[in-house]
Amino acid sequence: MANSFDVIVVGGGPAGYVAAIRAAQLGLATAVVERDKLGGVCVNIGCIPTKALLASASLVMAVRDAAEFGVTAEGVKTDYRVAMTRSRRVSEQNSKGVEFLMKKNKITVVKGTGVLLPGRRVQVGSDIYEARRGVVLATGSRVKGLPQAGLALNGTTVLSSDEALFLDHAPPSLAIIGAGAVGMEFADIFNAFGTRVTIIEALPRVLPLEDAESSEALTRSYRKRKIEIVTGATVSRTVVETASVTLDVTPTGGTPRTVEAAAVLVATGRAPNSDGLPEAGVELTDRGFVKVNQYLETTAPGVYAIGDVAGPPMLAHKGSREGINAVERIAGLEPHPIRYDNVPNVTYCSPEVASIGLTEAQAKERGLAYSVGRFPFSANGRARTSGETEGFVKVIRDTKYGEIVGAHIVGSRASELIHELVVARENEYTVEEVELAIHAHPTLSEAVAEAALDSLGRVIHL
């Protein structure tokens, strides 16, 4: 029967397409339903194009500082439209890449919006597809405005990341509400292209989920670049006009002030795409995510949920891992349980911020006996050669067993450096094992080993 598959994945983003590939590897007849482009938000309007724009931003800053390195670049001009066009091209290539992977793995791609029906069936248009083994919901999430604060998305002056990625110019001024990863990355991009940026965050510090020291380091760096940061702030009044937005902002304990900008970017979080699922017997949590158990099973038999729609953290790499696990379970394997306490967090602004495990505040809250090791990149030879001396590596070590309780990196390559500690934690290496591994000299990675040593009271280069 043409419309019958072993596994039907609804949604072709980083959770869904990875699930489909793993299913195909396991010999299951697999279909992916996608209403837009393969690769989902990540590839098309998320991770990938923002990183392309951040690469442009970082180049702008590098060229500005080039004289010190003996390179004079005169008459440097920036053109956001060109940067944006390049980012689109990169996304396009990646989406094509996913299409190729589907073909290579003989996965059927069904174009259209999937609607879950009871009994492991999915309707796309007027066709009904049946899954013999399981349906995997990977429908993802979408941007949301702040209508309750008078900031419903309008595509011109009240923007989400979806629109910000397609602007053909950098606005003269931009207010960003929400200092999470999305807000901080766009602040970096637009600041580099000449926009006057004001970040407004309700919680007391930027990147509120990161270690306080990381937030502090990033705040200092941004303020040096003339990015304005208002934390602990509530937006009390908003006036949205055709070419400008006015926000009344009150920081806790501070004096109320008015922020005027050509546009406001709302970056306060995303909403799961879970509409219509309860009708098919899939229960949701009170926040609208699909309710899943530890095996990613929903309340509907034979229906699994993965990625953003299955709950936070809403990260592509977490969704991909869930996709692999859900499909392996469908195939009758016993995959390793996912360690949700070992999902790395990365913000790709300059300097980058990356972390794994607990923050120091969380370690304290849990009453752990710990020691902290720190190593600043200003003391790292390689960082000095490239002038990337901002930031540090911080390792939190449980003093009883030497466990790596958490690790936090701020620096130009933090997103890459963190993985040494992710591998270490996944394998339950202690701080001592990290330190024992010989780190090449000169590398930024030496800072990781030094921070490990510092947590043992034996730092060398400090």
Add this chain to the structure above:
Amino acid sequence: MPVKVFMEALSPTMEEGRVVKWHRHAGDSVRAGETLAEIETDKAIMELVARADGVLTNVSAAEGTTVPVGREIAAIAVPGEEPGSPSSPPPSPPAPSLPVDRAAAPSEAVRSPAPAPERSPQPLSTEAPPGARARVRASPLARRIAQEAGVDLKVVSGSGPGGRVVRRDLDKAREAPLSPPPPSRPVTLGAGALPATPAPLAPEGGYEDVPLTQMRKVIVQRLAASLGPIPHFFLTVEVDMERAMEARAALNARRTPEDRVSVNDIVLKATAAALTRHRACNAWFVGDHIRYWRDVHLGMAVAVEDGLITPVIRHADRKSLAEIGNEAKALAERARARRLQPAEYTGATFSVSNLGMFDIDQFGAVINPPEAGILAVGSVLAKPAVVDGQVVPRQRLRTTLSCDHRVIDGASGAAFLKTLKEMLENPLAML
């Protein structure tokens, strides 16, 4: 069904345990992981913890009574159940959730007819040096936790990649009993099976009957197992300690009283160093083969109230004098407080016994099998000695090596002592 509370094997060699004190009493509600009672094993006082939430009932072992391992001593009624209902159906063997290693143990015992293998001190698997038979796959973190908690990783089934033991497994192992009580045990070891010995006629006069403590029973067992079957021989050497004592005085002048280096620390350090050059003395006799250890795990006899115990300084050959000193002190304190974990007193490759503080000039120590040697250390005394043709007073130390002749021959024992003597007489060579 109430969850039964068994006398658990809280040390590797424990066959029975004495209930020292119940921390919870019948009718108390208990939570899994909570200490129910303190149990005196053959080595130390250990805690018996609850394996379930509920109400403690059917406490059948009074404080002070000794109960074989595997015997039911109480029950935990799960909330909602009738507490106190006797969990009477005769203990059908619980479904064995035994890890594979355990199940394979008997056949291994058949293959190597080692005498009473369960009584030989098993080295902690975390410390198993290359070449040890059973390598346990475990994460570094799990090894640390197991060592700390005195859990033998060999009896924990691993759920990590490739059956690796990870932290999660140890957390689970602490929630559930490590091993269900072997069904045959209550039959062979039950109180009813003990032969009723007629009380010997007591002579007139005052006397006191003191029952054997668990530790005394093990000492009896082990010493009889030693001098009997082991062909001992003894080698004694007198060492000039003049320079070592000078070095010690110089070191201690710069240390706080707690950090002072003792003569014993110096002897331990020198012994560990000498053993690395004389593997014949750093060995076990294991039935059909001799196991030469690559690492030195130094046992250190400690006198405790009513007995002795031999805590182990692991990797003593890689430790500095100060590290050995600190560790020896900490272990001795824990030994006297009877708080040593099994991992801390098993797996020595060689032992040192020192009676110098009792002004014993010289003695021979009894080998602690399967180890092949033990060094007996007397006191440092000023004695006349001939130096450069003159009789002068010198600080001298007599020490005796007891050797298991099946492993150590006269010449190899003497060679070890020669190295030891050279090191003690030239303390700088050790540093």
